Amino acid sequence: MKIAISIETTADLTKELIAENDFKVVPFTIQLGDKTGLDGEITCDDIISFVNENKILAKTSAINEFQYNEHFEKILKDYEAIIHFSLSSKMSLACTNAQNSAKNFKNVYVIDSKSLSTGIALLALYAKRLVDQGLNANDIYEKCLARVPAVQASFELKRLDYLYKGGRCSSLSYFGANLLKIRPQIIVKEGKMVSGKKYRGNYNHVVKNYCQDVLNEFNTPDLTEAFVTYTTADEDVIKTAIAALKERGFERVHITRAGGTITSHCGEDCLGILYLNDGV
Numbered sequence: 001m002k003i004a005i006s007i008e009t010t011a012d013l014t015k016e017l018i019a020e021n022d023f024k025v026v027p028f029t030i031q032l033g034d035k036t037g038l039d040g041e042i043t044c045d046d047i048i049s050f051v052n053e054n055k056i057l058a059k060t061s062a063i064n065e066f067q068y069n070e071h072f073e074k075i076l077k078d079y080e081a082i083i084h085f086s087l088s089s090k091m092s093l094a095c096t097n098a099q100n101s102a103k104n105f106k107n108v109y110v111i112d113s114k115s116l117s118t119g120i121a122l123l124a125l126y127a128k129r130l131v132d133q134g135l136n137a138n139d140i141y142e143k144c145l146a147r148v149p150a151v152q153a154s155f156e157l158k159r160l161d162y163l164y165k166g167g168r169c170s171s172l173s174y175f176g177a178n179l180l181k182i183r184p185q186i187i188v189k190e191g192k193m194v195s196g197k198k199y200r201g202n203y204n205h206v207v208k209n210y211c212q213d214v215l216n217e218f219n220t221p222d223l224t225e226a227f228v229t230y231t232t233a234d235e236d237v238i239k240t241a242i243a244a245l246k247e248r249g250f251e252r253v254h255i256t257r258a259g260g261t262i263t264s265h266c267g268e269d270c271l272g273i274l275y276l277n278d279g280v
Contacts, residue, residue, distance in 0.1 A: 003131045003140065004075045006084040008063060008094060009039035011120040012229055012259050021128045024082075026071040028094070028261045029061040044231050044263040051267070058264040062094040068101035072108050081107035081137035083144065085124050088114045090191035109141040111148065114191035117262050118227035118254070118274045119153030125225065126276070150278035152218040153188040154196060155229075156210040158203050158269030185210055186266075203269070204237050211244035211273055218277040225252040226275035232268040241273055250275065 006024040007013070018025060027038040032050045039060075047058050063071075075082055084102070086095035089112045102108040113120040123144050130140045183206045185196035197213060199206040215221075228241045238255065245253045258266065 001081055001136055002079045003081045003083060003137050004079040005124050005127050005131065006071070006075065006082050007120060007124050008085070008087055009259050010087040010092075010094075010116060010261050011085065011124060012117045012256050012262055013121050013124075014254075014256050017121070017125075017254065017256075021125065023124060023128075024071070024075050026063055026067065028063060030260045030264065031059040031061070039260045042260040044257050044260060047260050047263045048232065048268045058260070060261045060264050062092045063097060065097045065101045068098050069104060072101060072105050076105060076108075082109065083127050083131075083137060083140055084108065084110045085113050085120050085127070085144075086110060087116055087120065088112065088188070088191040090114070091116060091193070107137055109137060111141065111144055112191070113151065114148050115151045115153045115188050116193075117153065117258060117272070118229045118256055119151045119188060121227065121254075121256075122151060122225070122274060122276050123147060147276060147278060150222075150276045151188070151274070152214065152221070152277040153272065153274045154210075154214055155186045155266060155270050155272035156199070156207055157184050157186060157266065158206075185213075204234070204240055207237050207271060208240050208244065211241055214273055215244065215248050218275075220277055220279050221248065221250070222276040222279040223249050223251055224276075225254060226250040226273060227254045227256060228271065228273055229256045229258055230271040231258045231263045231266060233271045237271060241271060245273060245275075 004024050009027040027040050030039055030042045050058055086098050089095035095112045098110045102110045113123055127140055127144050183199040186193050187196040226245045242253055
């Protein structure tokens, strides 16, 4: 059986990783004022420039059922089955729309990642390995579904501007964090973004502590691979995160920048480490 792995642009994968794994990608839509475009065409840098210039957030639109119909129909011309990974259903309607669309086809399996960004990508990469091993679509679906709770997705924010403007943190928290120079950790838990630990001080030092705290708390990683994903970050900060993962023993560390959709919610100066926490 010829099986395709499908993802949304919210998986934040590089063009190289998409090509290497033959992932089929369907984009979210982004609106910058009176300009509308697709995630991927509108980049992280475009989002940041727009917000800095206009002092308002970009708007994102979930992929609708019609768009999924077109996406799945096109893939099924060359493949017999599709495993599709969606942004958490508690963050977007995209997953529900994908599930509704899948009912129109045979052998289209939709997985609610209950995650975002390269947390989704980790599941898709696992699925690709199973495809290469020759497993059938249903078995791949079941195995990937079982690993959803193992996704460790978290981020360290240098600033709360975007979360505040987007109504995801109170004015009291926002102004208090700015005043005290608090750098909050955001954790994806049960499909939602929730506040984690709070750090203070030099951002490079903060990221080092954040990485160690995550690795200590989620301490049974599958060491096959991990991601360092960021919107904007100084090179030394990125190197600090890479070093923490390599020191822990990860065999492959992917470096990716967040796409337009994820950036529109997290903002600049955001960096995370992501991996599957179900190793031994």
